Amino acid sequence: MSNFPNFTVFDVETTGLDPHKGDKIIEIAGMRIEGGKIVESKTFVELVNPERPIPWEAKQVNKISDEAVAEAPTIDQVLPKFLEFAKDSVLIAHNAQFDMGFLEVEKETCWGYTELPSCLCTMRLSRALYPHEFRHNLDAVTARLGLEFPKDRHRALPDVLVTAQAFLKMIEENGIQSLGDLQQKAGLRQMVA
Numbered sequence: 615m616s617n618f619p620n621f622t623v624f625d626v627e628t629t630g631l632d633p634h635k636g637d638k639i640i641e642i643a644g645m646r647i648e649g650g651k652i653v654e655s656k657t658f659v660e661l662v663n664p665e666r667p668i669p670w671e672a673k674q675v676n677k678i679s680d681e682a683v684a685e686a687p688t689i690d691q692v693l694p695k696f697l698e699f700a701k702d703s704v705l706i707a708h709n710a711q712f713d714m715g716f717l718e719v720e721k722e723t724c725w726g727y728t729e730l731p732s733c734l735c736t737m738r739l740s741r742a743l744y745p746h747e748f749r750h751n752l753d754a755v756t757a758r759l760g761l762e763f764p765k766d767r768h769r770a771l772p773d774v775l776v777t778a779q780a781f782l783k784m785i786e787e788n789g790i791q792s793l794g795d796l797q798q799k800a801g802l803r804q805m806v807a
């Protein structure tokens with residue numbers, strides 16, 4: 615995998631589904647893939663104080679309470695540290711449109727214009743490489759690839775680890791050797807966006 619750039623697999627947990635309606639990040643985690651290997655020693659995980667109550671529905675999914683984030687730093691402190699952690703890499707997320715949507719909105723409210731790294735979506739990759747499959751959510755992809763599902767599902771770091779494993783397994787199973795090869799074999803003009 616020397617023909618690939620470094621990657622930062624990341625995930626966010628949030629107060630809801632729509633950052634344009636005031637939903638906020640309450641946890642962000644990342645893990646590096648370098649030289650084609652997951653580097654578990656290079657991880658980033660932070661709770662974020664959303665400066666608003668966490669709705670009951672969100673607490674049921676991610677098990678993050680208002681008390682857990684009460685003393686946590688706010689996004690304007692956490693996001694710059696995460697972007698420094700992800701420096702010189704391509705971001706990867708499962709359903710990247712969701713996660714990147716939150717980063718886009720949060721970065722604007724933090725400090726104005728900042729360029730976010732490119733992001734590759736493992737859900738789009740799964741759809742392109744396995745078009746005969748019906749489901750491409752993280753649970754379905756994990757099961758299809760024979761990976762073990764994390765115990766703390768819907769917490770950012772366990773979801774990051776399984777996404778990283780799924781990404782590496784998909785490129786290995788499909789003989790993908792480079793970022794260009796990834797774009798071509800996936801049949802997508804713009805795999806990284």
